[in-house]
Amino acid sequence: MAAYSRFIVPALLGGCVIFLIVGSLQSSLFAQQTVSGLANGGIYASLGVALVLIYRATQVINFAQGAIATFTTYVAWQLMTWGLSYWPAFFLTLAIAFVGGTLLELITIRPVERRGNVLTVVIATLGVLILVEGSVGWIWGAEIRFMPPAFPAKGIHVGGVSFSLQDLGTIGISIASVVVLWALFKFTKIGLAMRAAAFRPDAARLVGVRVSWMLSLGWGLAAMLGAVAGMMAAASPSVLLQPNMMDGILIYSFAAAVLGGLESPAGAVVAGLLIGAMLNLLGSYVSWITPQLLLPAAFVLMLVVLLVKPSGLFGRTQVRRV
Amino acid sequence: MKARALLIGIVALAVALMPFILSDYNRSQGAEVAVFAMAILGLNVVTGYTGQISIGHGAFMALGGYTTAILTHDHGWNDIATLPVALLVGFVAGVVVGVPALRFHGAYLALLTFAFALAVPQVAKNYSSFTGGTEGLALPTHTGMWLYGVAWGCTAAIYVVTVFLLHGRTGRAFRAARDSEVAAASSGVSLALYKTFAFGVSAAFAAVAGSIYVLINNFVNPDVFGLTLSLYILIGAVVGGLGSLWGILVGAAFVQLLPIGLTSSHVISAEGVPVLFGAIVIIVMALVPRGSAEVLRLAMGLPNRIRRSHDSSTPHSLEAR
Amino acid sequence: MPSLLELQEVDARYGPVRALHGVTLTVGEGEIVALLGANGAGKTTTLRAVSGTVRRGGTILFDGKELRGGPEAVARRGVAHVPEGRGTFSELTVWENLRLGAYTRRGSIEADIKESLASFPWLEERRNQQAGTLSGGEQQMLAIARAMMQRPKLLMVDEPSLGLAPLVVAEIFRNLKTYNEQQGLTVLLVEQNARNSLAVSHRAYLLETGRVVLSGESDELAQHEGIRRSYLGY
Numbered sequence: 001m002a003a004y005s006r007f008i009v010p011a012l013l014g015g016c017v018i019f020l021i022v023g024s025l026q027s028s029l030f031a032q033q034t035v036s037g038l039a040n041g042g043i044y045a046s047l048g049v050a051l052v053l054i055y056r057a058t059q060v061i062n063f064a065q066g067a068i069a070t071f072t073t074y075v076a077w078q079l080m081t082w083g084l085s086y087w088p089a090f091f092l093t094l095a096i097a098f099v100g101g102t103l104l105e106l107i108t109i110r111p112v113e114r115r116g117n118v119l120t121v122v123i124a125t126l127g128v129l130i131l132v133e134g135s136v137g138w139i140w141g142a143e144i145r146f147m148p149p150a151f152p153a154k155g156i157h158v159g160g161v162s163f164s165l166q167d168l169g170t171i172g173i174s175i176a177s178v179v180v181l182w183a184l185f186k187f188t189k190i191g192l193a194m195r196a197a198a199f200r201p202d203a204a205r206l207v208g209v210r211v212s213w214m215l216s217l218g219w220g221l222a223a224m225l226g227a228v229a230g231m232m233a234a235a236s237p238s239v240l241l242q243p244n245m246m247d248g249i250l251i252y253s254f255a256a257a258v259l260g261g262l263e264s265p266a267g268a269v270v271a272g273l274l275i276g277a278m279l280n281l282l283g284s285y286v287s288w289i290t291p292q293l294l295l296p297a298a299f300v301l302m303l304v305v306l307l308v309k310p311s312g313l314f315g316r317t318q319v320r321r322v
Numbered sequence: 323m324k325a326r327a328l329l330i331g332i333v334a335l336a337v338a339l340m341p342f343i344l345s346d347y348n349r350s351q352g353a354e355v356a357v358f359a360m361a362i363l364g365l366n367v368v369t370g371y372t373g374q375i376s377i378g379h380g381a382f383m384a385l386g387g388y389t390t391a392i393l394t395h396d397h398g399w400n401d402i403a404t405l406p407v408a409l410l411v412g413f414v415a416g417v418v419v420g421v422p423a424l425r426f427h428g429a430y431l432a433l434l435t436f437a438f439a440l441a442v443p444q445v446a447k448n449y450s451s452f453t454g455g456t457e458g459l460a461l462p463t464h465t466g467m468w469l470y471g472v473a474w475g476c477t478a479a480i481y482v483v484t485v486f487l488l489h490g491r492t493g494r495a496f497r498a499a500r501d502s503e504v505a506a507a508s509s510g511v512s513l514a515l516y517k518t519f520a521f522g523v524s525a526a527f528a529a530v531a532g533s534i535y536v537l538i539n540n541f542v543n544p545d546v547f548g549l550t551l552s553l554y555i556l557i558g559a560v561v562g563g564l565g566s567l568w569g570i571l572v573g574a575a576f577v578q579l580l581p582i583g584l585t586s587s588h589v590i591s592a593e594g595v596p597v598l599f600g601a602i603v604i605i606v607m608a609l610v611p612r613g614s615a616e617v618l619r620l621a622m623g624l625p626n627r628i629r630r631s632h633d634s635s636t637p638h639s640l641e642a643r
Numbered sequence: 644m645p646s647l648l649e650l651q652e653v654d655a656r657y658g659p660v661r662a663l664h665g666v667t668l669t670v671g672e673g674e675i676v677a678l679l680g681a682n683g684a685g686k687t688t689t690l691r692a693v694s695g696t697v698r699r700g701g702t703i704l705f706d707g708k709e710l711r712g713g714p715e716a717v718a719r720r721g722v723a724h725v726p727e728g729r730g731t732f733s734e735l736t737v738w739e740n741l742r743l744g745a746y747t748r749r750g751s752i753e754a755d756i757k758e759s760l761a762s763f764p765w766l767e768e769r770r771n772q773q774a775g776t777l778s779g780g781e782q783q784m785l786a787i788a789r790a791m792m793q794r795p796k797l798l799m800v801d802e803p804s805l806g807l808a809p810l811v812v813a814e815i816f817r818n819l820k821t822y823n824e825q826q827g828l829t830v831l832l833v834e835q836n837a838r839n840s841l842a843v844s845h846r847a848y849l850l851e852t853g854r855v856v857l858s859g860e861s862d863e864l865a866q867h868e869g870i871r872r873s874y875l876g877y
Contacts, residue, residue, distance in 0.1 A: 061429045063436060111608040119375065122429050123560060124607040126377065130553055131600025138593040189746070196732055196743050203730035206694065207793070208718035208747035247549060251437050258433075292448040296441040299434075306430060307422060 009313050016274055023281075028161040033284045034277050039167035039236070040252075041276020042174030046229035047246075047253035048260065048268035049178055050222035056263045057198035057218050058113075060121045064128035066250030068104070069226030070243065071132050072097040073234050074140055076227070077147055077241060086150060090231060094224050101223025104128065105216045136243040145241040147234035170232045177228045178269055181221065194218060229253075248295055252279075255298040259305050261315025271313060275301070333571070334478070341470045349466030350538055351582065356473035357535045358574035360480055362558045364527030366570060367484065369559065372520045374423060378435035379528045380552030381442035386412050386529025387536040387547060392452065395459045405476065405533055412529025413522040420521025424514055439552040443544035458543025461536065473534050480527050487523070492516065528555075557599055561606055646704075647672045647797055647829050648693065653701035655685075655692045655853075662688040663853040665701070670797070675823050675830040677840035677861065679874060680850035686833040687727055689850070690799045693717070693831075694724040706796065719747050723795035727802050729786040733775025737766055740774050740785055744792030752792065759788040762818055780811035787818065798822070799831045804839060812836075816843045837874035841865045 024031035047065060054062045072093055079089040108131075112124040151169040155162040185191035196204040197214035204211050233249055234241045253268075256275050260267025279297065282289050289297070305312060341349045361379055369375050386408035393399040393407065419438070423431055447456055487493055495516040536542045554577050562573025581595040590598060648670040655663040663685050670676045678686040691697040693705075695713045703710040705720055714724070723744075724730075732740050741759060745752040760767050763784050769777070774785060783803055790798055800819070804812040820843055822828040834840035841847060841861045849857035849870065857864070864870050 059429070061433050063432075108604045112604065115608065119428050119432075120607045122375075122432055123556070124604050126553060126556065127600045127603030127607065129600070130557070130596050130603065134593065134596025134598075134600055138591070138597055141593070189742070192735075192739055192742060193746060195735065199734045200730070200732050202696070202714075203726075203732060204743075205696075205714035206718060206724050206726065206730055207743050207789070208715050209743075210715050244549075247440060251440055254433060254437065290448055292444045295444045299437040299441040302437055303422065303434060306434065307425060310430075 013270065013274075013313070016278075020277060029284070030281070031161045032163060033280050035163050035171075036167045037277035037280025038273055039164075039170040039232075039276070040280060041256075041273035042171045043229045043233050043236075043249060043272075044252045044256045044276055045269040045272030046174045046177060046225045046232070047249065048256035048272045049181070049265045050225040050229070051253060051257045052260070052262060052265050052268045053218055053222045053225075055257070056265075057194075057215055058121070059118050060109075060125065061254075062222070063122070063125045063250075064132055065222065065226055066246030066253070067129045067132040067136070068097075068101065068223050069230035069233075070246045071136055072100070072223065072227035073147070073230035073241065073245070074136055074145075076231050077145055077234070078140075080148055086148060090150070093227050093231065097223040097227035098220040100220075101226075102216045102220035104223070105219035109219070110212065110216070133243055140243075142243055147231075147241045149235045150231070151235075166235060170236070173228060173232060175269075177225060178265070181225065182265070184221075190217070251295055252276075252298050255302045255305075258302050259312055261312030264312065264314040267312055267314030337474055341467055344466075346466035349470040351578070353466070353469040353473035353534070353538050355574050355578045356470075356477045357531045357538065358555065358558055358578050359477050359570050360531035360534075361528045361555045362562065362570045362573050363477075363480060363484060364524040364531070365555055365559045367487075367527070368520050368524035372517055374517060374521070375428065375432045376423075376435045376521075376524070377432055377552050377556055378419075378438040378442075379524075379555050380547045380549070381439050382412050382415060382525040382528035383532030383535060383551065383555075384442055384446065384544075384547035385415050385525075386532030387542050388446065388452075388532075389529070390533035390536050391454075391459045391461060391542040394461055395454075401464075401537055402472065405530055408529045408533040409526045412532075413526040415529070416522035416525025417518055419525065420518040423521060424517055436549075436552075439549050443548050446544040446547075454543065456543055456545075458541055458546075461540040461542070463540045464537060469534075469538050473538070476530055476534060480530070492519070554599075557603055560603055645672050646670065647706060648831065649702075649704040650689070650693070651702040651704070653689075653692050653699055653703060655688050655697050655699040657688075657697070661853065662697075663692060663699070666692075666850070666853070666855055668848050668855060668858070670829060670831050672829055673823070673827045674846060675819065675832060675844040677844035677847040678831070678833045678850060679835075679837050679840060679847055679870075682835070683852075684850040685853040686850055687801055688853070690724060690726070690801050690831065690833055693799060694722060696724075696726075718793070721793075721796035723790035723793045723798050725786045725790050725798070725800045725803070727805070729782050731774045731777075731782045731786055731789075733773065735774055736771050737774055737777070737785060738770040740789050741766070741792055744789030747793060755792050755794065759792060762791075762821075763788055780807045780815075783807060783811075783815060784818075787815065791822065795828070797829045797831060799833075801833045802835060803832075804834060804836050812839065819843060837870065838865075 020034050024034050047069060050065050050069075051062060054060060054065075075096055076089050076093040079092060080086065084092070108128050109121060109124060112121050149166055150173070151165045154165045156165055156168060157163075185195055193204070193209045194214045194217060196207070197209050197211040198218070201211045204214075229249070230246060233239045233245065239245060239249070252275060253272065256272035257268045258271075259275065260269070260271035275298070279294050282297070283291060283294055340352060344352065361383060364382070365376060365379050389408045389411050390401065390404040393404045394401055423434070426434060450456070495513075532547065535546075539546070558573030558577040559570075560573070561576050562569025562571070577599075581592070581599075584590050584595065584598070585592050646669040650666055650668050652665045652667055653663055654661065654665060666685070666689055668676075668689075678689060680686050688697060692699040693703060693710065695710075695717045705722065710717060710720065710722075718724075732743060735743070741756065742752070745755060748755075765781070766785070766788065769781075774782065777785060787798075787800065787803070790800075798819075803815050803819075807815075816839055819830055819832070823830055830844075832840055832844060841864060844861045846859065847861050847864050848855050849864070857867070857870070859867075865875070
């Protein structure tokens, strides 16, 4: 059995991909739902990678990740309301998210980490969740806002099927942001230092890496990814820009991170896209699965994964710290 | 020991006499404090004493609340009669949740209960034929006095039960489970049983709290028991101090009364309350992970009655390094 | 010869347990100094006290100035610490490990890489291999190569021969000797194998339960009755 276990995961994934491709070729509705599902999945993937980044380095589950994403999305909205056009606002928001995320870690998490352990930090992230989500309501109020879309509401026709430009754009931007992050980690000195700090903090200190700074920067990068996820989400027709916008999406992103293996960014991406596509298809084709049941479905998925294979699809089977 | 009993007596007397000097509205506010006290007490049993963290207690409150609502609204039951049913439903649900919860530790359990807290209201919205969906169910009203009496009566009953549980063999088992799994297992304590039992009890308390909450507001819909409620229960537990019975009253009063006090005296707007609460949670975790009960305890020089002299009153998992 | 490293009455503790009691020693520039002693004598703790990895009291002077702060600051002052267990980044590649060694360096590191490859030619063909999959000896050599990338003034090595075959150990000590003779590298060596460390070092200190009990020139200590009996086996 052990000899075959290496093939289970690739086989499963391969099967899913084949299923999606064949179905899309058969039915244009299937194809459309797959693509818009992948667009959702791109959002889950971005936020999922943000969660994995922080978990990998600190073993902390950052419950505030969604709220931070919401906050940065509102910042983008505000910039656009003040007259900035879409893409300048987008990139300015990314910069603000980076700085904000780094400062947030410095002010709220660092003091707790000094004296506490993982669990106190997790509770602190819940505090940050309440604080940040509350700040959104405090600054901008609870009314639903309208976020201008990133792409014009056009359809792209491929092989006789019409896909939404917004959906394709979302998939593209999500993947692009993850790839850029990967390149940063792989090819830059500071990316290397961040990885070293995440994997072996003690050894990293000995070569002169300021490990706590690396963690703060990690939060900054995670906030940037969250901002991408948030801005793409707000542009999606099924999501409204309101203070609790990312609560549900956070759960799907957790499910993606767990399914992919909490320490694997690549896993979060693959799992995120898969979850997005599958949930959308389930919702369209299975009649008793209403939109409200999708969140409980994600919860059940997380539960099953953690019970059966806690390291997820791509994680290492040994758990570093309990 | 005597100072302790005296203090409890004074507090009990104060609570019992308070409604006579309060307005009807304030009495129902007082009843809501009791609701939080019960829920926080439930959370304490599981998180403070056995070290399993749960951010999903709002969901258990929802179960109790909907049980009461459906039984009174659709089947004409007497309100008080629904409370034992809610207790049972909560216990069963807690045990059902507690069994898989055994497999997870710390952050994973927090994650799952967090998702649980968000998932349950969605299920309630979905099966609207049972639950009245998003429009909810409306229930008959009660006087503030009645609510206050029922709420605090239940709280007192639950408190007494908890004290008995924690004093006896169950309590020792709880603390053993919390402090060292290996040691507990090797001393013959069936950890799985006690942990599951703790979850069941904890959920049962939350369910009763939910029932009374629904009776106070004479209304229920899925949003009432959303994520915010679970988080506020946790805030109350954290501020009050996990693993401490004193802190529960402090925490409950904090969560229920502080926002009202601040907004009605216009110190901050209603939207500013979560900002303040979030900041307070972070500050508490940074400075006093054991919560205000520890501070109070130290200030008054009183030992915590539940703690034996050689025990630690801090949940092992929250001990500062 | 000026002293590069000076420990004056240094204490250290792990929680309630005191590991060092007033350790005083010096390492001169261009010297190889060995710390000898049994398990638990405090050799590793001494290195940790220097690199700031453990809380300590007393004074440590490096290059004339007081040495303060945690490992990051100490590394920046020019101290390279190869710890027990090597401190290799197992999840990263050989190449990435070397690059990390040069983290505190500004400017081009090409010359240093060439030097590392000259000392350990096999690094070139393994450059993309995950460091954790290397053999024990290779990891140890990688750790030393990584430390050298820092261009340190002082190299501290903890138990380099642990678990390694004699041939590999000999190669490692040969390298240390070469660095010392050709580049003037100062080395502070912790090694349980007294014979090897006395052979390669100029001076040595003997530690017992956190105190310095004996010190002197290595060749003299090698003849010392007590050392011969307890540590050299004859």
